[in-house]
Amino acid sequence: xxxxRRQKVEATVSxxxxxxxxxxxxxxDLTTDNRQRTTxxxxxxxxxxxxxISGISAILALLLEVADSYLADYGEKHILLNDQKDxxxxxxxxxxxxxxxxxxxxxxACGGKGTCSYCKVKIHEGGGPVLPTETPYLSPEEVKANVRxxxxxxxxxxxxxxxxxxxxxxxxxxxxxERIEDLTPEIKGxxxxxxxxxxxxxxxxxxxxxxxxxxxxxTSSEEYRAYSIASGSEDHRxxxxxxxxxxxxxxxxxxxxxxxxxxxxxxxxxxGDFYLRESDRDILMIATGSGMAPMKAMLQxxxxxxxxxxxxxxxxxxxxxxxxxxxxxxxxxxxxxxxTFVPTLSRATEEDQWTGxxxxxxxxxxxxxxxxxxxxVYICGSPAMVxxxxxxxTKKGTPEDRVYFDxxx
Amino acid sequence: MIExxxxxxxxAAIFTNNxxxxxxxxxxxxxxxxxxxxxxxxxGVAVVFVMTCTAVINYLVYYYLLLPLNxxxxxxxxxxxxxxxxxxxxxxxxxxxxxxxxxxxxIFLPLITVNCAILGASLFLIIRKYTLIQSLAYGAGSGxxxxxxxxxxxxxREKVQKSAKLxxxxxxxxxxxxxxxxxALAFMAFSGxxxxx
Numbered sequence: 001x002x003x004x005r006r007q008k009v010e011a012t013v014s015x016x017x018x019x020x021x022x023x024x025x026x027x028x029d030l031t032t033d034n035r036q037r038t039t040x041x042x043x044x045x046x047x048x049x050x051x052x053i054s055g056i057s058a059i060l061a062l063l064l065e066v067a068d069s070y071l072a073d074y075g076e077k078h079i080l081l082n083d084q085k086d087x088x089x090x091x092x093x094x095x096x097x098x099x100x101x102x103x104x105x106x107x108x109a110c111g112g113k114g115t116c117s118y119c120k121v122k123i124h125e126g127g128g129p130v131l132p133t134e135t136p137y138l139s140p141e142e143v144k145a146n147v148r149x150x151x152x153x154x155x156x157x158x159x160x161x162x163x164x165x166x167x168x169x170x171x172x173x174x175x176x177x178e179r180i181e182d183l184t185p186e187i188k189g190x191x192x193x194x195x196x197x198x199x200x201x202x203x204x205x206x207x208x209x210x211x212x213x214x215x216x217x218x219t220s221s222e223e224y225r226a227y228s229i230a231s232g233s234e235d236h237r238x239x240x241x242x243x244x245x246x247x248x249x250x251x252x253x254x255x256x257x258x259x260x261x262x263x264x265x266x267x268x269x270x271x272g273d274f275y276l277r278e279s280d281r282d283i284l285m286i287a288t289g290s291g292m293a294p295m296k297a298m299l300q301x302x303x304x305x306x307x308x309x310x311x312x313x314x315x316x317x318x319x320x321x322x323x324x325x326x327x328x329x330x331x332x333x334x335x336x337x338x339x340t341f342v343p344t345l346s347r348a349t350e351e352d353q354w355t356g357x358x359x360x361x362x363x364x365x366x367x368x369x370x371x372x373x374x375x376x377v378y379i380c381g382s383p384a385m386v387x388x389x390x391x392x393x394t395k396k397g398t399p400e401d402r403v404y405f406d407x408x409x
Numbered sequence: 410m411i412e413x414x415x416x417x418x419x420x421a422a423i424f425t426n427n428x429x430x431x432x433x434x435x436x437x438x439x440x441x442x443x444x445x446x447x448x449x450x451x452x453g454v455a456v457v458f459v460m461t462c463t464a465v466i467n468y469l470v471y472y473y474l475l476l477p478l479n480x481x482x483x484x485x486x487x488x489x490x491x492x493x494x495x496x497x498x499x500x501x502x503x504x505x506x507x508x509x510x511x512x513x514x515x516i517f518l519p520l521i522t523v524n525c526a527i528l529g530a531s532l533f534l535i536i537r538k539y540t541l542i543q544s545l546a547y548g549a550g551s552g553x554x555x556x557x558x559x560x561x562x563x564x565x566r567e568k569v570q571k572s573a574k575l576x577x578x579x580x581x582x583x584x585x586x587x588x589x590x591x592x593a594l595a596f597m598a599f600s601g602x603x604x605x606x
Contacts, residue, residue, distance in 0.1 A: 045479065052478050056470075056487055060494040071501040129512055132448055156508070 078158045082165070089155060095121070096151040099161075105170040106163065107210065107271040109226045112151040118226075119150045125160035127153045172268045173201060175239075177261055183242065183324035187290060188256060189230070190241040192267075200236030201270060203229060205297035206378070206406070209269030211241060213254040225251040226271070228380070228406065230293035232300035242293040274406040276301060277376060281402070284369065284377045285313040286361050286389055289322075291381035291408060296325060298378065299332055302339070311339045312368070316361035316385070319345060320352035342368070361385065365392050372397035379405040413605060415546035418539075421603040422550025428526050429558040430593040431600075435526025439559055439589075440582045442517065444570075449563030452517040453556030457549065459499065459518070460527050463492050464548025467531040468541055481535075488531045489523075496522045526555055537605070562588055 074091030081087060081104070089098050096112055096119050099105070110116035117137035124146050130138065134149045153159075174195045181189035194200045201209075212224040231240035246252045276283075276298050283302075285295045295313060302311060317323050329341045344357035344364055357364060362385075369375070377393055379386050386405045393403055413421075428434050435456070442452045467488050475481050500518040504511045521527060530551045534544040565588050569575070575584065 048478060049480055049483060052474075052480050053483060053486065056474075057490055060490060064494055064497055067498055067501055071505045128508065131512065132451075156504075 074156050077155050079155065080158075080160045082162055083160075091155045091157075093155060094151050095123075095127075095153045095155055095159070095161070098155050099150065103172070104163070104167060105172065105210070105268040105271075106150050106167060107226065108151060108224075109210075110151075111223055111225075114149060114152050117149065120147050121150045122146045122162035123148045123153060123159060124162060126157040127159055128156070167271075169202065170268055170271065171197065171201070172266060173197070175265055175267055177259060177263045177265065178238070180259065180261055184322050186322065187242060187244050187324060189324075190243060190255065190259075192239045192241065194237045194239070195264065201239065202236060203233055203270035204275035205229070205233050205301040206275035206294040207270040207272045208274075208294070208406075209239070209241070209267045210271070211251065212266045212268075213251050213259070214265070216254055216258060218253055219250045223250045223254075224267075225249075228272075228274075228290075228293040228297070229270070230296045232297060232304060234300075234304060240293075242290045244290040272406065274378070274380070274404055276307075276378070277404070279376055280309070282310040282373070282375045283312070284373075284375045285311070286316075286365070286377065286379045286381075286385075287313070288316040288361060288381035288385050289408075291379075291385075291406070292325060294380050294406060295378070296328070299329075299339070303332060303336065308338060311336075313339070313341045314361045314364045314368075315341070315343045316364075316381075317343065317345055318347045319349055320354055362388050362392055365389060365396070369393070369396060375402065377403045379403065381408060383407040413543070413603075415542045417603055418543055418605060419546040419550040421605045422547050423554040423557065424596065424599040425603050426600075426605055427554040427558060427596055428529060428551040429555050430589070430596045432526075432529060433593075434529040435521075435524045435555060436589075438517075438520050438524055439555075439562070440585055442520070443559050443563045443566055443585060445567050446560060446563045448517070449559045450556075452520065453559050455517045456521055456524065456527070456555050456559075457552035459492070459496055459521055460530050460552035460555070461545065461549040462499075463488075463495055463527055464530055464534055464544050464551075465541070466491060466495065468534060468539075468544040471535055484532070484535060485528075488528055492527055492531070493522050526551070558589075558592065561592060 072092050076088050077091040079087040079089055079095075079098070079102075087099075087102050089102060094112060096106055096108060106119045106121060108116060108119040110118075112119075114133050114137075120137075120142070122145065127148060130143055130148065131152050134152050135143075137149060138147055175192045176195055177190060178193050179191040181191065183189045203209075206228070208226045208228045210224045211227050212222055213219075215221055227241045227243060229239055230242045231238065243252055243255045245256045274294060285298070287295045292315060295315075299311075299313070301307070302309075313329070315323075315329075323343060323345075326343075332339055333341050342357055342364060344359055344361060345352065345354050346358070346360050348354040348358055373396070375398060377389075377398060379389050386407050390400075390403055390405065394400060422428070426432075429436070429439060438452060443449050467484075470487060470491060471481065471484060475484055475487060480487075496518050503518070530548055534547050539547055562585060566585060569584065579587075
């Protein structure tokens with residue numbers, strides 16, 4: 001007690017000295033001699049502080065580095081995938097990234113932050129208990145079926161993992177931006193060329209890719225987001241994406257404000273279970289905004305494969321300026337008599353001189369779709385739109401298992 | 410410098426000068442993680458541990474390193490860096506050697522790296538010129554006080570969620586802040602017992 005009290009007296013004294021010292025020098029009447037002394041007074045503490053702070057930080061950094069190499073080194077671990085593929089990996093990192101390094105890409109829209117719940121896999125052995133960061137995204141049935149979020153589970157022991165078979169098809173591609181097209185003031189169309197691998201991408205129209213943009217001033221690391229492919233599946237080397245500007249969105253801001261034609265980037269894919277199912281029922285497509293993308297790909301498939309099912313496409317936008325791909329859709333309408341395209345505007349202005357349908361896509365369902373219609377429904381757009389459409393269709397007697405949708409968060 | 414024995418200070422930090430309810434420090438994780446008792450407890454234990462240890466470490470660093478070098482004005486930066494490094498170190502150790510413990514409280518550790526209550530406790534013990542023993546008592550007491558508050562709120566929120574139908578505007582942080590306010594009022598009843606600065 002006594003010792004520390006004395007110390008504190010010293011502390012206050014030295015504090016006061018310092019304050020007095022720093023008040024005294026007056027820059028106007030400094031002789032060379034004085035200036036020399038002032039430099040000492042200012043420079044010495046400055047250098048000392050810098051050294052001390054750097055020293056403390058360096059020691060802590062060193063300590064953490066040493067701890068990291070000893071503590072976070074889990075050595076080599078085995079991951080048995082679908083009982084067939086045995087991977088030997090470096091332990092200690094989240095499963096999502098570990099698998100990514102091995103060339104197996106689990107879909108993830110949030111980039112491993114544990115907020116999108118896309119990266120679900122089944123972990124049958126190892127992996128520890130379900131973490132509180134996962135529980136909000138897992139239903140009790142999923143927990144029972146060993147479903148986990150692969151971005152939250154770290155590889156600390158040997159794991160037995162089950163992933164959907166088609167994810168083995170997922171590859172990483174190097175791409176070049178060939179052309180950037182202004183579809184509407186808010187939406188850009190990206191035309192991409194796949195550089196590697198040679199054979200390009202094989203996908204079902206309606207599926208999506210993860211598009212990665214490099215680190216730039218708004219982000220602290222590479223970011224990737226999911227975008228549906230808007231072009232047909234016949235061309236394996238070139239792709240088209242439709243990207244709506246999201247205020248403050250890391251990836252969309254890059255695409256809209258920084259991306260240049262000729263730039264080379266990376267993407268992975270294809271992902272998703274949103275694609276045309278075979279049946280003899282009529283097809284109803286409903287989309288808003290960039291939900292147009294997978295529909296365009298599917299329509300291209302319908303044209304190429306000469307599918308003769310009666311097809312209706314409801315497309316909702318706010319104003320006429322927000323509509324895009326209209327020429328292509330009108331061309332399809334002329335070419336394919338069984339295809340009907342119905343655009344609707346929810347906020348048509350005077351200048352639009354819009355004579356077509358008005359209101360939201362749900363109004364079109366009310367108006368044009370019969371009770372218990374014999375249809376397969378494909379919906380793509382904002383979660384709110386998708387939910388209200390599904391609710392309305394269910395009310396009209398369409399079985400839920402004939403409604404397929406892709407929500408754009 | 411206050412003449413107050415460490416035991417009294419310990420209880421004062423829990424009840425009369427609860428760091429959360431009188432100083433309103435560390436509200437962010439308090440609002441985010443108090444949805445149920447289980448996770449409140451996990452976070453609370455993590456805070457107690459980290460606050461006690463960093464109070465002592467920061468005391469030693471301040472009086473044996475910063476003061477002799479006349480660098481006391483750098484205490485904010487130094488304390489933050491030390492707390493961050495300490496939390497990181499504890500997280501790695503726990504994750505490696507005590508996996509069971511890690512699943513209970515380890516995942517909360519990164520959340521409290523930047524918890525202002527922890528930095529607050531370290532700064533208070535400098536401002537109030539506590540001795541090493543007092544600092545230890547104050548750090549532990551503040552941590553336990555914080556834990557007590559978050560567990561109480563966790564329990565109330567759990568109960569409210571199960572039994573009451575809330576107006577939409579009151580859901581989540583809104584009601585939590587009101588509950589916290591009422592709890593702070595209740596804790597003021599203790600304040601006549603001991604006064605610390």
